[in-house]
Each structure stands twice: as structure tokens, then as C-alpha cells.
Amino acid sequence: MNTDQDWFVNVPYRPRYSAEESSDAAYEKDKVHRRCMGRKRRAGTILFVFTFAFVAGIIVRAYLFFINMKGDGKLAGRVAMSTKTNETHSLWGWINRVKPQKKFDLAQSDSYGFFNEIANEDWEKMKRGTMMTIDLQYGIIHRTSDLLSESGANIYSNLWWNDNWKVNFSCREKIRIGGYWICDPIRIASLANEYNRSIKPKRKKRNDPAYMCVVYVSGGNEIEFWGQYFDFLWSRQDQPHSVHKDDLLGCEIHVFAPNEQAVHEARDGLFLHNWGFRPKNKGNMGPAFKTLEETIAELKHSGRISVLALDCEACEWDIYKDILSLKEPIQQVLMQMHGTPYMANELFLAMQEAGYVIFNRENNGDVDVWDYSWMKLAPSYFNWKE
Structure with missing residues (x-):
């Protein structure tokens, strides 16, 4: 018959305040809870990263759009066409800005909007x-x-x-x-x-x-x-x-x-x-x-x-x-x-x-x-x- 001292030797140490809190069932329940909390934290981190990337993408695209609008001009009242680039129009097209993209604003600006398809x-x-x-x-x-x-x-x-x-x-x-x-x-x-x-x-x-x-x-x-x-x-x-x-x-x-x-x-x-x-x-x-x-x-x-x-x-x-x-x-x-x-x-x-x-x-x-x-x-x- 096991004594109280044997019980502490045979069961892994768990820093609890009572024998009930240190039982095997409580231990398993605690592990499940900790795994669940870990998953929630990872999911929250991933959601934060994607949200940050989404907002940053919108800000970057808006910034690039406005700086590419420079050079619009006109000759004798004519309207200059908007600046063209060959970037993708997808939501994440800003990622492609890592690679050099062709722009057409110089020709447009120097020709009063006449040439808008010359890189x-x-x-x-x-x-x-x-x-x-x-x-x-x-x-x-x-x-x-x-x-x-x-x-x-x-x-x-x-x-x-x-x-x-x-x-x-x-x-x-x-x-x-x-x-x-x-x-x-x-x-x-x-x-x-x-x-x-x-x-x-x-x-x-x-x-x-x-x-x-x-x-x-x-x-x-x-x-x-x-x-x-x-x-x-x-x-x-x-x-x-x-x-x-x-x-x-x-x-x-x-x-x-x-x-x-x-x-x-x-x-x-x-x-x-x-x-x-x-x-x-x-x-x-x-x-x-x-x-x-x-x-x-x-x-x-x-x-x-x-x-x-x-x-x-x-x-x-x-x-x-x-x-x-x-x-x-x-x-x-x-x-x-x-x-x-x-x-x-x-x-x-x-x-x-x-x-x-x-x-x-x-x-x-x-x-x-x-x-x-x-x-x-x-x-x-x-x-x-x-």
C-alpha cells in the first residue's frame, strides 16, 4: 500500500496547492488549455501581420500613384493622359515594385501629353x-x-x-x-x-x-x-x-x-x-x-x-x-x-x-x-x- 511519500515520488511534480489540482486529470486539462491559448496567440500574430501588410500595401500604392502623377501637362488646352505603368492591377501589385517597373511619365511630361506609351x-x-x-x-x-x-x-x-x-x-x-x-x-x-x-x-x-x-x-x-x-x-x-x-x-x-x-x-x-x-x-x-x-x-x-x-x-x-x-x-x-x-x-x-x-x-x-x-x-x- 502506497504511502503519501510514495505518491509524491511516483507522480511528476506539479506546483499545485492541493492534491486535486495536482491530479492526472487536472494536468491533462491544463495541457489542453495551454495548447489552445498558444494557438490563439499564433493566430492573433498571423492576423496582425496580414492586417499590417494589407494596410501598408494600400498606403504604398496610394503613395506611388500620387508621385507617378507628376508631369501631367497640356499644350494649347489639350488634356494630358494619365501616367501609365506596366505594374499588375491586383491588390498585391505593390509587391512587384521590388523589381524595376517601366514608367512613361517623362515622355508624357516632355510632350505636353502627346506621347504616353514611350518608356x-x-x-x-x-x-x-x-x-x-x-x-x-x-x-x-x-x-x-x-x-x-x-x-x-x-x-x-x-x-x-x-x-x-x-x-x-x-x-x-x-x-x-x-x-x-x-x-x-x-x-x-x-x-x-x-x-x-x-x-x-x-x-x-x-x-x-x-x-x-x-x-x-x-x-x-x-x-x-x-x-x-x-x-x-x-x-x-x-x-x-x-x-x-x-x-x-x-x-x-x-x-x-x-x-x-x-x-x-x-x-x-x-x-x-x-x-x-x-x-x-x-x-x-x-x-x-x-x-x-x-x-x-x-x-x-x-x-x-x-x-x-x-x-x-x-x-x-x-x-x-x-x-x-x-x-x-x-x-x-x-x-x-x-x-x-x-x-x-x-x-x-x-x-x-x-x-x-x-x-x-x-x-x-x-x-x-x-x-x-x-x-x-x-x-x-x-x-x-x-
């Missing part, structure tokens, strides 16, 4: 290419200035054009329409539609004063230009990749023809005016000619002109000053250049100083006739130190 690293390469071309051109100016004509004769035109004012910017979506090279006409129409939706979604009329897609064309074969322009937009209108199903045909094309060219077919969005452009410094040339500033004021197009296509038989050497003096800049300027007058470098330097880059040039078939296409960019694009 920052590609845009930086384009900026360096422009910088090197411009630096090279400065040296060429001094070496070839003696080839410019002071008398009006174009003896050395081919030599001067071969070396001077090459393309210094790449537009990936440029297309030739009616003899002119335009940078991404689909994007021009899309930006206009984006602006219209932002101010009044139900406003759709082409004659609405706020419609933002206006193209001016004067000189050359204007009728061929507007015909090809509309045909191109028609061909793209119903394709599946049409962005937001925009009304690509909503652009107005204004043809300025002092000789009153005949229009063989009526098309919505075409406007024919029976005058041409003259430089301000040429004085009054009669009712058949008006300055660009007078035309814009009369038609109420200030800040709405996306493209100016001009072939005025050597008036470009004077009228470029009128283009650059406008209160609201024109997004793309397409001009045919004639000859090599002594002020030739002044035109190109002034366009460059105003923020225009050359995205196309080609010879028109004559040694001293060249077609040029410029695109307006923001001053930040030319800040090589950034």
Missing part, C-alpha cells in the same frame, strides 16, 4: 540622340555658313542641305499624307476627344467652339491632302484597336486657297477659305491674303490648331516668325523650304529655341526644295542636365 528609358535615349544631333549641328553651322546665298542665287543649295539640319527626333507613328509627314494623326484625334469628354461628355458637334482637333493646310495640293487625311481616318475608325472608340473623323480641316480650288465632294469637317497666308512684315497684299494671326482670330481657333501644313513658295523664311509669335503654340508645323537664303540658319535656330524638334525631312525632287516636319516639345526635354 522612360527609351525616352532618355531619344533625348540623348537629340542632344548629340543638336551639338553636331552647331559645329556644322560655322563650317558651312559660306554656302548660304546673299544674292538669292542657290548655287550651293545641294551642298548646304546635305550637311545641315538633319532629323533630330524620332516619331514612331509618322505617316505621309498628301505630301506631308504627320506624327501620329490618330493620337491627335484621340487627344481632342479626351479633351471634349473632360469638359462636356455630351458635346459632339464638329462646329462646337471647343472642338480641339483643327488642321490648317495652305499651298501645295491642299485638296489631295484633306482627301487622303479623311480616307486614312476612315480606314482606322472601325478597327478593333481604335482607342476608346474615339471619333477619329471629328477633326476639322481648313484649306486656305486664294485661287478658290473646286471641291469635288462635300465631306463633314472640311472648310474651304478663299485666302492664303502672308507674313506680317509684307504689309497688305489684298483680300486674297491674311496673316496667320488674323485668320486664327477670325475663325476663333486660338489654342485649337494641332497641325499647320504650309507651302507658300519661299514665304516660309518670313512667316515662321508669325508662327512662333502666336500666344498658343501649334503642335506640329509642316513646311516646304525653298532655296538657301542667308537667313536660313535663323529659321531653324528660332524653331529649335521655341521647342520644336525635326522628326522628318526629305527632298522634294528639286535640289533646293525640302519638306520639313516639326513637333513642339516642352522646355524640360531640352534640359540636358536632368
